[in-house]
Amino acid sequence: MRIGSIVGSVVVALVAASSAQAKSSDLNIYGFMSVGMGILDNDKVTIEGFEGEGNFKQDTILALQVSKQVNDKTTATGQLVSRGTDDFKTEAAWAFVSYQATEDFTARMGRLRIPFFYYSEFLEVGYAYNWVRLPSDIYNIPFSSFDGVDFTQRFSIGSLDNSIQVNYGRLTDELNIFDEDYKADLRNMAGISLNSTYGDWGFRLGGQRTEMTLDTEVDTAYIAAVQTATIAQAAFNGAPTQETGAALQAAGTALGEAQANFDKTRRIDQGQTGALLLSQQMGLDVDAAEEFAFDGHTADFYNAAVTYDNGDYSFITEVTAIEYESGLLVDNRAWLASVAKRIGSTTTHLTYSNSRDVLNSGDSGKLQKALNLQGEDKSVTLGLRYDYDVNTALKVEAQYHDELIHQGVKGDHAMLYSFAIDVIF
Amino acid sequence: MKYFNRLMVSALLLTPVLASLSHAETAVIVSLKNNNSYTSIDKDLITRIFLGKVSDFPDGTDVTPLYLKQGDYAREAFNRDFLSKSESQLSGYWSRLRFSGKGEAPEDIGSAAELKALVANDPSLIGYIDSSDVDGTIKVVHQY
Numbered sequence: 001m002r003i004g005s006i007v008g009s010v011v012v013a014l015v016a017a018s019s020a021q022a023k024s025s026d027l028n029i030y031g032f033m034s035v036g037m038g039i040l041d042n043d044k045v046t047i048e049g050f051e052g053e054g055n056f057k058q059d060t061i062l063a064l065q066v067s068k069q070v071n072d073k074t075t076a077t078g079q080l081v082s083r084g085t086d087d088f089k090t091e092a093a094w095a096f097v098s099y100q101a102t103e104d105f106t107a108r109m110g111r112l113r114i115p116f117f118y119y120s121e122f123l124e125v126g127y128a129y130n131w132v133r134l135p136s137d138i139y140n141i142p143f144s145s146f147d148g149v150d151f152t153q154r155f156s157i158g159s160l161d162n163s164i165q166v167n168y169g170r171l172t173d174e175l176n177i178f179d180e181d182y183k184a185d186l187r188n189m190a191g192i193s194l195n196s197t198y199g200d201w202g203f204r205l206g207g208q209r210t211e212m213t214l215d216t217e218v219d220t221a222y223i224a225a226v227q228t229a230t231i232a233q234a235a236f237n238g239a240p241t242q243e244t245g246a247a248l249q250a251a252g253t254a255l256g257e258a259q260a261n262f263d264k265t266r267r268i269d270q271g272q273t274g275a276l277l278l279s280q281q282m283g284l285d286v287d288a289a290e291e292f293a294f295d296g297h298t299a300d301f302y303n304a305a306v307t308y309d310n311g312d313y314s315f316i317t318e319v320t321a322i323e324y325e326s327g328l329l330v331d332n333r334a335w336l337a338s339v340a341k342r343i344g345s346t347t348t349h350l351t352y353s354n355s356r357d358v359l360n361s362g363d364s365g366k367l368q369k370a371l372n373l374q375g376e377d378k379s380v381t382l383g384l385r386y387d388y389d390v391n392t393a394l395k396v397e398a399q400y401h402d403e404l405i406h407q408g409v410k411g412d413h414a415m416l417y418s419f420a421i422d423v424i425f
Numbered sequence: 426m427k428y429f430n431r432l433m434v435s436a437l438l439l440t441p442v443l444a445s446l447s448h449a450e451t452a453v454i455v456s457l458k459n460n461n462s463y464t465s466i467d468k469d470l471i472t473r474i475f476l477g478k479v480s481d482f483p484d485g486t487d488v489t490p491l492y493l494k495q496g497d498y499a500r501e502a503f504n505r506d507f508l509s510k511s512e513s514q515l516s517g518y519w520s521r522l523r524f525s526g527k528g529e530a531p532e533d534i535g536s537a538a539e540l541k542a543l544v545a546n547d548p549s550l551i552g553y554i555d556s557s558d559v560d561g562t563i564k565v566v567h568q569y
Contacts, residue, residue: 030523065524077526094526103480103487113525121525128521152527154480159469161478197478199469200509311509345513387513390495424520 031064034126036133036420045412046179047379047401048136049085057084059133059420061124063093073100081124093124093145104154114146115165115193118204118305118318126422130340130349130385132397133418137355137377138320138334141301146171146189162196167208175214177329178267183215187296202307207300212326214294219265219273225251225258226277268294271328271371278370284363286327291364297326314340327364330357330374347385354378357405372408377401393422450556451502453567454541459548460484466566472507474551476518477528491540491552494533499555506569507553 036059040050049058061084067077079094096110113121122128123139148169155162171186191208232251236244262270275292278284286292305318319335336353357374359365368374383397397418403411453471455461461482473479475490482488493500495512504510510518522528534540537558544550545562559565 028529032520032524063524067526079524079526096526098526108526121527122521125520125524128517128524156479159473161473309509309514311505311511311514342511342514345511387511390512390516393513424516 026068028067029064030067030425031062032125032127032422032424033062034124034420034422035060036418038132038416038418040414040416042412042414045401045403045406045414047399047403047414047416048133050416059126059418060084061126062088063124065094074098075100083124106152107149108152109149111145111147112150112167112169113144114189114208115150115167115191115206116141116144116208116301117206117303117320118307118316120144125424126395126420127391127393127424130338130347130395131351131381131383132395132420135336135351135353135379135381137353137379138318138336140355141322142175142177143171143173143184143186146186148189160196160198162194165193165195167191171210180266180268182266182268185213186210187213191301200308200310202305202309204303204305204307206303209298209300211296212294212299212324213296214268216268216272216294216328217265218276219258219262219269222258222262222273223277225255229255268328271373274371275327275367279363279367282366282370284367286363286367288327288367292327292367294326294328297324299324299326299329312342314342327360327368328373330359330368332357345387347387349381349383349385351381351383352378353381369408374408375406375411376404377411378404391424395420395422451499451506451553451569452556452559452565453551453553453569454544454559454563455551455566456544456546456548457562457564459564459566461486461566468507468567468569471551471567472509475503475508475531475553477522477531487549488551489549490531491543491550492531492533493537493540493553494535497536499537499553499558502555503553 037056038048038050038058040047043051061081063079063081065077065079067075069075075098077094077096077098078092080090081093082088082090092111094111094113096108096112098106098108100106115121117139119129119134119139123134123144126132146167146169148167150165150167152163152165168190170189171184173184174181175184187210189208189210191206193204193206196203229251232244232248236248262273265273272292275288279286279288300323302321303318305316307316308314315338317335317337320333322332324331332355334353334355336351338349338351340347340349355375355377357376359368359374379399379401381397381399383395386394388394399416399418400413401416402413405411453466459482461484466483470479470483474488480488504512504515508515519528519530523530534543534552537554540552540554541558541560541563544552556568
């Protein structure tokens with residue numbers, strides 16, 4: 001009903017705007033840009049998308065935001081982002097019409113950001129934070145936008161200013177997970193977040209849920225080859241004749257070929273196939289076909305943050321928890337704490353972050369462990385931000401990153417040195 | 426004795442001059458027609474209004490803040506004393522809101538004279554000027 005009336009007023013507004021252009025305000029064009037480079041001192045690991053040597057593309061991003069107030073209450077906004085990590089393909093991070101029903105209530109419809117975390121809605125605006133980039137230990141969810149609606153109600157209790165934001169929508173897109181692409185359909189994406197400020201303090205609580213369907217595939221040919229080979233092996237062990245020997249040899253050759261094809265499949269495809277095989281072999285009480293799949297399985301995201309900023313000192317701590325219904329992604333807990341001190345135009349900041357995957361309990365967890373899906377990371381980042389002028393910041397940063405566990409096995413550590421220039425205009 | 430008296434007098438005369446040099450005052454102003462000029466608007470509320478956190482005057486009517494242009498002495502004093510932000514921090518603050526589609530920074534007005542003229546004519550506006558620019562066309566609701 002409310003959406004209906006919003007659509008109605010948006011249409012009316014757009015028609016009115018085209019006929020009475022002169023009355024409404026100008027077209028506003030703003031933008032932000034970051035250019036950066038990074039050098040990793042260890043080429044055996046991938047940290048924040050960097051893989052050894054110098055990289056000038058990873059942190060480079062350009063965005064243009066165009067907005068037009070079409071009448072007193074309605075504004076159309078689009079934000080086009082072009083990222084080095086995407087070979088500078090241009091994508092709409094935001095494209096929405098907002099309707100400000102009252103001073104304190106706003107409805108928006110279109111392409112919006114998912115308000116997962118404190119930084120989610122400006123995660124690419126380098127100028128808006130001190131880091132060169134947001135620490136991936138926490139902010140590494142492979143999707144950030146959705147198509148739908150959100151409603152924001154602001155209210156104050158004494159000097160405590162609050163806003164409650166509710167969002168609902170869907171995302172169909174290619175997601176990059178473990179550096180491979182998956183076609184994803186994230187349905188019934190729904191969430192609520194509460195942001196409050198009190199003087200120099202800020203508080204945030206948020207939760208999101210979605211139903212994930214990914215185009216992962218079970219490698220049935222590989223499973224059949226493994227089963228055939230297992231049977232042939234048993235037959236040969238029971239009666240080692242020329243006949244069973246030949247059958248075993250043929251099964252072995254077939255398995256070799258199937259294995260080669262299996263190795264070419266994506267990490268989550270392998271996990272899904274492996275879950276079916278291993279749950280049988282290990283005699284686990286897990287319905288792997290149902291549980292280790294992505295067929296509308298829910299994913300829940302929770303977060304809480306506290307911020308403080310008095311102009312000279314600032315601090316943020318943020319805690320996140322992700323719960324996947326599917327066993328193919330491991331539940332995660334992450335947190336960070338960051339302090340910064342500003343002297344004149346220079347801000348020095350220090351951050352600790354930690355991300356830890358948490359295996360499921362019981363046999364499901366045993367299967368996750370056998371599939372080597374879990375990871376654990378920590379990092380310490382020390383950086384300087386220099387505000388060259390009101391629209392330009394220069395940043396240098398050194399990050400020590402330790403992959404305590406990477407895909408189930410002990411990982412490696414590395415130092416990442418970064419430099420970036422962030423501009424808003 | 427006479428000499429000493431003269432010294433006292435000049436010291437007394439000097440004191441306010443020195444005080445105004447060390448602490449130039451900022452006046453937060455509204456229209457004469459604004460009812461809120463009769464209630465007190467405290468520093469905390471002013472900060473929240475100028476950071477876009479509050480959109481109403483205490484009497485419930487809409488409020489729209491105006492900034493002076495960048496580089497203006499009164500703006501620097503206001504940023505420091507009321508907003509506790511450097512110009513860059515203020516720019517970062519508004520860029521967070523702008524690029525998440527949640528708000529636009531207040532309009533920057535070119536001079537105190539222009540700002541007074543705008544505020545005088547519109548009871549929903551609030552602005553700040555240096556105390557020395559205060560005159561009878563507008564009402565001061567807070568001085569710092």
